[in-house]
Amino acid sequence: MNVTTLPKPPRVGLVSLGCPKALVDSERIMTKLRADGYDMSPDYAGADVVLVNTCGFLDSAKEESLEAIGEAIAENGRVVVTGCMGKEADVIRNRFPDVLAVTGPQQYEEVVAAVHEAAPPVPSPFIDLVPEAGLKLTPRHYSYLKISEGCNHRCAFCIIPHLRGDLVSRRPDAILREAEKLVAAGTRELLVISQDTSAYGVDIRHQPRLWKGEEVRAHMTDLSRELGKLGGASGSVWVRLHYVYPYPHVNDVIPLMADGLVLPYLDIPFQHASPRVLRAMRRPANDAKVLERIRSWREQVPGLAIRSSFVVGFPGETDEDVAYLLAWLEEARLDRVGAFKFEAVDGAPATSMAEQVPEDTKQERYEAVMALSARISAEKLAAKVGSTVDVLIDRVDEETGGATGRSKADAPEIDGEVHLRDAGGLQPGDIVPARVEDSDEHDLYGVPL
Numbered sequence: 001m002n003v004t005t006l007p008k009p010p011r012v013g014l015v016s017l018g019c020p021k022a023l024v025d026s027e028r029i030m031t032k033l034r035a036d037g038y039d040m041s042p043d044y045a046g047a048d049v050v051l052v053n054t055c056g057f058l059d060s061a062k063e064e065s066l067e068a069i070g071e072a073i074a075e076n077g078r079v080v081v082t083g084c085m086g087k088e089a090d091v092i093r094n095r096f097p098d099v100l101a102v103t104g105p106q107q108y109e110e111v112v113a114a115v116h117e118a119a120p121p122v123p124s125p126f127i128d129l130v131p132e133a134g135l136k137l138t139p140r141h142y143s144y145l146k147i148s149e150g151c152n153h154r155c156a157f158c159i160i161p162h163l164r165g166d167l168v169s170r171r172p173d174a175i176l177r178e179a180e181k182l183v184a185a186g187t188r189e190l191l192v193i194s195q196d197t198s199a200y201g202v203d204i205r206h207q208p209r210l211w212k213g214e215e216v217r218a219h220m221t222d223l224s225r226e227l228g229k230l231g232g233a234s235g236s237v238w239v240r241l242h243y244v245y246p247y248p249h250v251n252d253v254i255p256l257m258a259d260g261l262v263l264p265y266l267d268i269p270f271q272h273a274s275p276r277v278l279r280a281m282r283r284p285a286n287d288a289k290v291l292e293r294i295r296s297w298r299e300q301v302p303g304l305a306i307r308s309s310f311v312v313g314f315p316g317e318t319d320e321d322v323a324y325l326l327a328w329l330e331e332a333r334l335d336r337v338g339a340f341k342f343e344a345v346d347g348a349p350a351t352s353m354a355e356q357v358p359e360d361t362k363q364e365r366y367e368a369v370m371a372l373s374a375r376i377s378a379e380k381l382a383a384k385v386g387s388t389v390d391v392l393i394d395r396v397d398e399e400t401g402g403a404t405g406r407s408k409a410d411a412p413e414i415d416g417e418v419h420l421r422d423a424g425g426l427q428p429g430d431i432v433p434a435r436v437e438d439s440d441e442h443d444l445y446g447v448p449l
């Protein structure tokens with residue numbers, strides 16, 4: 001009898017740092033490497049080469065990236081670096097002369113070629129198998145869907161356009177094809193990400209492409225509608241929009257939420273409310289009428305959840321600006337708020353601005369924003385006690401018979417959770433109605449119906 005002995009595939013270890021967009025990059029790279037016959041290694045010891053996907057957004061993230069590279073060198077020794085920090089190859093090479101290769105963000109071909117060189121693939125028809133949706137690093141039931149890369153804005157605190165370049169939108173049919181595959185492979189929630197989702201398609205003049213016999217424009221509204229249709233009549237796929245700037249055409253997406261095609265959820269990075277600070281930050285869609293628009297959106301979609309992030313301590317920010325921000329937050333009553341203290345980033349214009357705010361003042365302002373936001377969040381969640389919400393199950397606890405998931409108002413990793421008791425028989429990826437029994441500042445507690 002002839003027995004084919006399969007060659008042992010080379011194994012790649014992965015350290016993925018940074019934001020969801022970097023995670024999508026890691027997924028793409030690993031998908032390609034899997035297609036080329038590589039295995040993944042869960043530890044340094046078993047890896048033939050370790051890939052470190054770095055983040056270079058803030059100085060603290062850069063330091064974390066450098067530490068991760070150092071650890072990989074110490075533990076394994078054969079290291080390829082990619083991602084945002086790859087733009088600073090000199091810094092990396094000076095500190096770690098032994099790294100095998102340094103490639104920048106979105107340089108998929110280069111990073112894959114570097115891995116090939118470090119640990120040559122062993123072609124085999126028996127192991128060159130890629131799952132339908134590619135190899136994913138997120139759980140199977142939710143997936144990030146990157147619709148564009150780069151950004152046309154030049155916010156004073158940000159170096160992303162410098163790192164990633166101007167906006168480059170993907171074709172709508174390519175995005176929809178990827179989304180359809182993800183859904184076929186078990187995804188129940190599509191998280192649409194980009195640097196500026198509202199600007200999608202601007203660079204390609206919203207050029208339409210054929211999708212299922214119909215023209216679909218490279219436009220946020222068309223794309224959201226078509227993604228929403230992927231769940232069929234039951235609406236069993238959640239479509240969640242992240243990084244939405246409140247340009248006027250966002251109004252057109254609200255009816256899609258009212259129709260159940262898109263989740264009633266908007267992640268809008270407002271960053272501040274004071275017009276003076278917003279101008280200094282050079283923020284896009286810096287519209288004084290935002291509060292009015294939020295009110296109108298909520299009239300159309302009463303359950304609309306809005307999450308946002310805010311930066312305090314931007315150079316020149318005064319006590320009056322912070323008072324303005326707090327009053328604005330009190331009125332806007334956003335559902336989820338993340339606050340950050342301004343951090344000077346090497347290369348960002350704000351770093352060299354006069355009137356830098358002292359650290360202890362930043363801390364006080366940060367605490368004021370967080371305390372107010374926590375109170376508003378607790379009040380809004382308490383108002384849900386007694387109601388029924390749909391919950392997408394993320395994990396189950398066999399021992400307690402409980403399960404944890406998220407409502408339509410909760411994005412994974414960044415928002416709250418719903419903790420269910422007596423949830424035996426549920427599986428990750430199930431969407432179930434649940435009665436809310438209790439709440440705290442961030443989470444809901446309930447029971448499946």
Ligand code: SF4
Nearest residue numbers: 151153155158160195
């Ligand atoms: S919109 Fe501003 S903060 Fe966001 S990526 Fe573009 S430049 Fe950076």
